[in-house]
Amino acid sequence: MDIVLQQLVNGLTLGSVYGLIAIGYTMVYGIIGMINFAHGDVYMVSAYITAIALALLTFFGIESFPIILVGTLFLTVAVTGAYGWVIERIAYRPLRSSSRLSVLISAIGMSLILQNYVQLSQGANQQGVPTLLTGALRFHVGDGFVQITYMKLLILFISILGMGVLTYVIQKTKLGRMCRATQQDRKMASILGIDTDKVISTVFVIGAVMAALAGVLVTLDYGAFDFYVGFIIGIKAFTAAVLGGIGSLPGAMLGGLILGLSEALFAGLISSDYKDVFSFSLLVLILIVRPSGLLGKPEVEKV
Amino acid sequence: MNQENILAVENLVMHFGGIKALNDVTFDIKRGSVSALIGPNGAGKTTVFNCLTGFYKATGGKILLSAGGKETSIIKVLGEPFQVTDFFSPFAFFARLKYKMFGGSHLVNRAGLSRTFQNIRLFKEMSVVENLLVAQHMRVNRSLIAGILNTKSYRKAEEEALERVFYWLGVVDLVDSANRLAGELSYGQQRRLEIARAMCTNPEIVCLDEPAAGLNPSETEALTKMIRVLRDEHNTTVLLIEHDMGMVMDISDYIVVLDHGEVIAKGGPDDIKSNPKVIAAYLGAEEGEEVTL
Numbered sequence: 154m155d156i157v158l159q160q161l162v163n164g165l166t167l168g169s170v171y172g173l174i175a176i177g178y179t180m181v182y183g184i185i186g187m188i189n190f191a192h193g194d195v196y197m198v199s200a201y202i203t204a205i206a207l208a209l210l211t212f213f214g215i216e217s218f219p220i221i222l223v224g225t226l227f228l229t230v231a232v233t234g235a236y237g238w239v240i241e242r243i244a245y246r247p248l249r250s251s252s253r254l255s256v257l258i259s260a261i262g263m264s265l266i267l268q269n270y271v272q273l274s275q276g277a278n279q280q281g282v283p284t285l286l287t288g289a290l291r292f293h294v295g296d297g298f299v300q301i302t303y304m305k306l307l308i309l310f311i312s313i314l315g316m317g318v319l320t321y322v323i324q325k326t327k328l329g330r331m332c333r334a335t336q337q338d339r340k341m342a343s344i345l346g347i348d349t350d351k352v353i354s355t356v357f358v359i360g361a362v363m364a365a366l367a368g369v370l371v372t373l374d375y376g377a378f379d380f381y382v383g384f385i386i387g388i389k390a391f392t393a394a395v396l397g398g399i400g401s402l403p404g405a406m407l408g409g410l411i412l413g414l415s416e417a418l419f420a421g422l423i424s425s426d427y428k429d430v431f432s433f434s435l436l437v438l439i440l441i442v443r444p445s446g447l448l449g450k451p452e453v454e455k456v
Numbered sequence: 457m458n459q460e461n462i463l464a465v466e467n468l469v470m471h472f473g474g475i476k477a478l479n480d481v482t483f484d485i486k487r488g489s490v491s492a493l494i495g496p497n498g499a500g501k502t503t504v505f506n507c508l509t510g511f512y513k514a515t516g517g518k519i520l521l522s523a524g525g526k527e528t529s530i531i532k533v534l535g536e537p538f539q540v541t542d543f544f545s546p547f548a549f550f551a552r553l554k555y556k557m558f559g560g561s562h563l564v565n566r567a568g569l570s571r572t573f574q575n576i577r578l579f580k581e582m583s584v585v586e587n588l589l590v591a592q593h594m595r596v597n598r599s600l601i602a603g604i605l606n607t608k609s610y611r612k613a614e615e616e617a618l619e620r621v622f623y624w625l626g627v628v629d630l631v632d633s634a635n636r637l638a639g640e641l642s643y644g645q646q647r648r649l650e651i652a653r654a655m656c657t658n659p660e661i662v663c664l665d666e667p668a669a670g671l672n673p674s675e676t677e678a679l680t681k682m683i684r685v686l687r688d689e690h691n692t693t694v695l696l697i698e699h700d701m702g703m704v705m706d707i708s709d710y711i712v713v714l715d716h717g718e719v720i721a722k723g724g725p726d727d728i729k730s731n732p733k734v735i736a737a738y739l740g741a742e743e744g745e746e747v748t749l
Contacts, residue, residue, distance in 0.1 A: 326603030334590045346565030
């Protein structure tokens with residue numbers, strides 16, 4: 154019983170991290186129909202920026218945890234957002250009118266460039282940051298107990314906040330309306346005077362910002378990272394996006410949560426070695442039953 | 457360009473590979489008029505529209521739009537390739553670089569021209585109100601922070617935008633459907649909504665591509681009235697492509713006839729009706745053969 158509850162808590166935090174990263178995949182797919190393979194590496198870059206920001210803040214003698222957290226979040230989000238913008242500008246926008254395949258290749262190239270550039274500039278060794286927030290809540294359940302570290306609570310809180318703000322922006326504000334209009338008919342949006350290139354840039358920045366939130370939180374929680382850390386988490390987040398229905402924002406969050414929860418439960422109850430096998434099998438199963446994903450709209454062939 | 461004309465098209469050429477869709481098209485549209493572009497199928501009417509609205513980048517010629525107190529060259533704002541002379545004049549170089557980097561069809565709309573499509577292109581997954589709000593994005597508060605914090609000025613701007621939305625819904629008689637999804641509306645309603653959306657961008661000239669296609673006679677009559685309202689009450693110039701000759705002759709002040717990518721006649725409805733070239737183009741007469749309607 155306590156293991157199930159413990160794994161549910163772990164799965165929830167893991168799932169919200171997947172959800173945050175999946176947002177970047179799903180929004181970019183929704184707006185320009187490409188899969189941004191460099192997104193996982195944007196997450197990886199944000200982990201390094203987190204470490205640099207932490208070092209900077211400690212260098213200036215700041216020791217209180219809330220200020221460090223807010224400062225790190227702010228710096229990382231800003232710098233990673235700039236990365237997202239630059240990547241779109243140099244790797245995707247020049248290929249806007251060419252076939253989808255060339256953009257895909259360009260994305261893979263961008264992913265390799267980011268990995269190697271970080272490896273060259275930061276070294277190939279695993280890096281680490283100190284644990285800043287310790288302590289945990291403990292609930293006694295039967296004989297055992299369920300432990301929720303404060304860091305996990307923080308992950309949950311910030312992810313939910315991030316997703317909530319984003320949902321509000323997309324549903325209610327003018328920027329969101331412009332994003333949705335561009336997603337449905339880019340050419341028409343442009344004819345109504347919307348600068349669609351700018352909207353697409355904004356979507357890339359939003360994706361990178363969400364990945365940066367995940368990057369800061371996971372780095373502060375796990376403490377260790379290397380230049381290759383973006384690959385597996387990127388694939389998982391992509392799986393989450395496809396699971397929820399790629400192109401759908403609530404789908405990405407839902408897919409992330411389902412993937413995280415089922416992975417954690419499988420790891421805790423059956424085997425932690427085969428958890429990746431399990432999550433990808435889940436994807437296969439869901440795609441067999443619902444090819445467009447859980448919340449995705451099936452594409453109707455117009456006659 | 458003389459101030460009386462809102463739009464001047466000079467020697468417009470559009471080639472698709474080896475196909476010459478438009479060959480030297482020249483016409484002017486007077487400010488505040490209702491003008492029609494007619495011609496047999498495949499004459500190049502929609503191609504002219506696509507060039508005017510920045511949907512296509514014309515191969516050659518000039519399109520000058522005089523709206524909002526300034527003159528805009530539509531081909532230039534879409535971004536042109538560099539010319540040799542640009543490298544000697546920094547000013548021309550930067551102007552071209554600016555439009556190459558930031559230009560695009562959105563600037564055509566911002567200059568004061570909007571359009572509708574022959575095959576309706578609404579945002580089908582958005583509500584009727586949202587379709588009209590999107591079109592007003594240049595007028596409402598653009599700050600994202602203000603949007604998230606829902607500041608007073610932001611709310612006020614949104615309210616004004618909503619007022620305009622309901623004004624236009626009233627004009628096109630869609631107030632009852634305000635909260636339905638655009639894709640759920642009937643064909644005639646979608647056509648009217650598209651016109652309302654084009655008007656919400658606050659254009660000085662609106663281009664309607666076959667607005668009466670697929671409408672029944674009473675809907676066509678309502679549309680005719682609406683087009684008169686656009687011209688008389690909103691000072692908007694209307695340029696339309698239409699196959700319904702009864703309607704065209706009824707509302708147009710000026711008609712341009714295209715055939716095989718060339719202008720074969722221009723003038724008032726009465727001149728056009730009796731023009732032998734036009735009759736020949738429509739009835740497919742041999743060269744030199746006399747045809748009367």
